[in-house]
Amino acid sequence: MKNNQENDIGLNVVYLIQQHNLSQDKKKLTLDQFHLLSVIGKGSIGKVLLVRKKDNQKIYALKVIKKTQLKENHQVKQIYAERNILKNSHHPFIIKLEYAFQNETKLYFCLQYCPGGELYHLLVQKNKLTEEQAKFYACQIVLAFQYLHEQDIIYRDLKPENVLIDSEGYIKLTDFGFSKQGIQGNFGAHSKCGTAEYLAPELLTGNHGKAADWWTFGTLIYEMVIGQPAFFGETKEELFNQILHHEINYKKIGVSSQLKDLLSKLLQKDPNNRISSANEVKKHPWFKNVDWDMILQKQIPPVFFPSLNSDDDVQYFDDCFLKESIFSQTNSLSTEEQINSPYQGFSYSASLQQNKEEQWEF
Template sequence: MLKLQKSLNQALTTGMVPLRGEALLEDGGFLCKPASSAPSSGGRLQCTIETPYLVENRIIMYRIAVESYGQTWYVHRRFQEFMALSDTLKKLYPKDLVPKLPSKTLFNNRSEEFVSKRSKGLQQFLNALLECEILRGDKHVAGFLQTELTDERLLESRPDNNASRQSEKLNDTAPGSSFTSSEEDRESPTSSGEVVNLGRTEKQHVKPKDFDFMKVIGRGSYGKVMLAKHRTTEKHYAVKVLNKKHILRRNESRHIMQERDILVKVLHHPFLVGLNYSFQTSDKLYFVLDFVNGGELFFHLQKSGNFNEPRAKFYAAEITCALAYLHSQGIIYRDLKPENILLDNTGHIVLTDFGLCKEGLKESETTSTFCGTPEYLAPEVIRKEQYDKTVDWWCLGSVIYEMLTGLPPFYSRNNKQLYDNILHQPLTFKHNVSSTARSLLTGLLEKDKKKRLGAKEDGDEVKAHAFFNDINWTELERRRLKPPFIPTVSGKADLNNIDPEFTKEPVPQSVARSNGSVSLSASMVDNEFKGFSYAPQSIRNDPY
């Protein structure tokens, strides 16, 4: 490893960088001949993107061969990591100095033509990057080209580590495929009782002591959410720590495992919180999530009283995209409320907390579990009737109504009266609610689920309503629309938008030194949580 690091440092600082094809600057972008057409450059630094491959049938990885001064090593990167590097460089240098990346798509596109085109674009990006003396010497570029523990893990996840995996059809797997809790964990030898096996093909270990737990930022029935910083990468995360005893006592292990599975399944949507890791010790479960510090929608609604219509419309549109995507994956959210909607540091919404989701429902299937938050329950849930994904559109109507007026519809402090209002009382409006907003809310808060807006065409039907006429949905889903409000955030660990009710609590010392961690596959006592542990095939992007 030291030899490889020395070779990389030498190549990055000597200016001896090969041009693996002719590079032409055109409209701020760089166009190059295919890298494979260039001869070897001896001691100079070369980067070659090899044929992309799938990891665990879901993640497209780009294997980069890095050659310098007789040393060759490999790094494995996802497209999101190229984007993170580009974004970092744009913050440090003039934007026209940083080469362009190939275009981004919102969801996975696995056609061979698309992936081949993207590979060529990424090769051009690397060539242009290394041609520039300023960028070539940047520490972030050096870090991007360094080998990591994840590389060996990824190589071993390819059957027999041979070329047949590289030529696998990238469009053979359904976009929604995911790891599940039923997958068998592979045991790994450990030198300490503290490490936790991360499941099939995983060799890297995560444990509580890898993190500095800084502040309490949330609380739930089974544990707390804490701001934590990874001691090696210095990235900040929101770590949800749950007590196994409390979960088992209430017979909720199935819901926790379902939440884990859903988080893994919906990793890549722009308006859903991202799971970075999940791991466990003998007495606790840990969800390591993106730290989103713009504050809960509830927090900002309390400060403002209510939102004007353009602001409410923007949030409603992004929430609609998130719900429609969940429905497309066979998931009903069931607990939409302002407390579960976060704002990121740029003002976009992030949906969090998937503990009450129902997974695996097909288009016409229903369920009947009584769950949710009283103020936002749909009539059919209160009646304990069979219900479907239209309950989420009722919840959306309730949240929009609250954003515009300051209170949920049919509100009462007495739950019995509240339920009676939801079931029997007509919807009323304040004078500040426009006619198109009233029309939307009347459709979403229709007591008959079969007549409710969204019952026929789901998200497409909601998006087509006149209330959203001025929303460009394509630009919105790419996060290109300017948010109407930018939270005041001074840095990665800023807690200004987190309720002081949480941050003033002391951090429990037990979260960092749990009572002896165990290898998941070797644990008989933790059979309830078998398959909980998860690590991605490459580290997720830091939200900053």
């Protein structure tokens, strides 16, 4: 009798595990579960699509990454770092990852949609911002950097194209492909990566860390208020020479004395002499009247509030993206590459993660 009861219990447990696995398989995402609406962004290894999920009718931004390009560019480790950072980041000014999934040839990040478009698009329209307008966006980046740096993550790719504007007019940092974990100070990272115009001097020469993010922060403020990059050149060699050796004449730029002082301290060539922490930045006179809690709670009226006609409105995205074909030529992987795929454990669902413990209760 006892053996029969044990067998029954064992069979029931096996059955429940099988049912769980079947349930999990049904929940696995595929591209077929989305309506593909338009292209809203494009990069070197893929593109970003506006999509609508068929079951809940919600709009998302779907970042599509070609596996062949990742392999060719030696970015497999970076894509996992990006996935893990997005999965574990919960901050009002960092883009939210809803799902991650894959098929034979591509990886997919399903992200919240920011219908206000890129900060870059806003700067193109306005040419430049007032100091108060620039400060509104700068404050949010300070808080996002503070959050990341407290987790020993450096961002390394701050630029107007990577600052998105959500439906409330507030920002979301996106694209963590160059981010690095485990950096505790101003040194410890060695990869040369990022966008040329915004690279910190020490990133060009090798050893760098959190201070490099505050250099890019300075270049972004400069571009917002002046209307052009702080450093530029006809060639990369000329540009890098500017970054390494050219000193900005702050007397000639038409901004307040407080902002001149802030920029001069952020754009110090030597990271040891640079303002390199959120607390230092917050204490600077340019931020004197900022209520940081109200910024964090999104209680300050935004500089720009997107006027939307629908949940899938794309009016704030560049036509050069919108005219792109949704479908691209597929580069097939070999059978060996499929069997030895390095992308095990890539898939993720924010909603399933929240209910993970409940799913395994018998």
